[in-house]
Amino acid sequence: MNLHLVEAPEGLTRRARSFLHAHCLRVDSLPVGQYRERWLELGIPQAEIERVATYGSRWGGLALPPAPHYDGGPRILDPDIPEGSPGERWWFQAGIPRTAVPYGFMIGPNGEFGVHSDRWVPLHSTVEGWVESVALAYHAAMWAKVVTKITGDDVGALQLDGHTAVPEVAGLADTWWRGTDSLVAIYRGEAECMSAPQGRTAFIYSGLDDWGLHG
Incomplete structure (x- = not known):
């Protein structure tokens, strides 16, 4: 696993940028491009694949310290294959959980950051909000x-x-x-x-x- 210093994404407050520089690292993330053709064959819309690719480019591999709730939250922000169907909305994994929790951390149909088990609950309207x-x-x-x-x-x-x-x-x-x-x-x-x-x-x-x- 390769480690990289964090260059804070644009659009964050000074406080969040300082936090990322002081407490976070980047590690290798899912290479979405390698899966694009396979995902298209599975019926995943191009627009959803682009959402995953954009998320991976901006946030993929960001290793955060424990959050004060949700058993620490995701250990690493890292996407995975979108889940849903052409007749439904689509979600994809927001990150790898730090501990075993009975829900997944997901990015919702409108870019929300939330938790998903039997029901979908958006926590923040953006990933930036979670960070x-x-x-x-x-x-x-x-x-x-x-x-x-x-x-x-x-x-x-x-x-x-x-x-x-x-x-x-x-x-x-x-x-x-x-x-x-x-x-x-x-x-x-x-x-x-x-x-x-x-x-x-x-x-x-x-x-x-x-x-x-x-x-």
């Missing part, structure tokens, strides 16, 4: 004076008055919120995917100064 969320979690944990974890029904009872959504994470099932001196990360995707509301989790990062809030 930004992991980077923000490391940043917040470093600068917060107090980190509080809550689960289950307590997550639904969180009061977010005075907080604004953090736009760069492109949150769907999972969201980040910024307050006057705190950041709140809410993870609902795994609970929705597994129909287990008790699995909802939130982290409250308190006591942040302006740098800790915005980085």
Whole structure:
């Protein structure tokens, strides 16, 4: 396996670019071009193959440190053969899981990053959103004076008055919120995917100064 220093893709925040440079490496990824003809023979549309190729070019082989939820998330961002049918929507693998989890990390029909088991739950509307969320979690944990974890029904009872959504994470099932001196990360995707509301989790990062809030 060949290792490469990470050149951060365009379109990420300064915080995420610094995170990739400091904590991530690139390894070899799926050579989509070698499979193109075979996938076409299997009835996979050209447009879906191009989606996989574009993802592989931008994100393939990116080895991330553990995310704070989803048993660490994907260990390596790396695509695989699209799954679906001409009469259905198409997904493909987002990355190789770090541990054995009862769902796959997938890229959805509209480019969402999410988890797929018996149901599809998009976590972020873009792959960039997932990367930004992991980077923000490391940043917040470093600068917060107090980190509080809550689960289950307590997550639904969180009061977010005075907080604004953090736009760069492109949150769907999972969201980040910024307050006057705190950041709140809410993870609902795994609970929705597994129909287990008790699995909802939130982290409250308190006591942040302006740098800790915005980085």
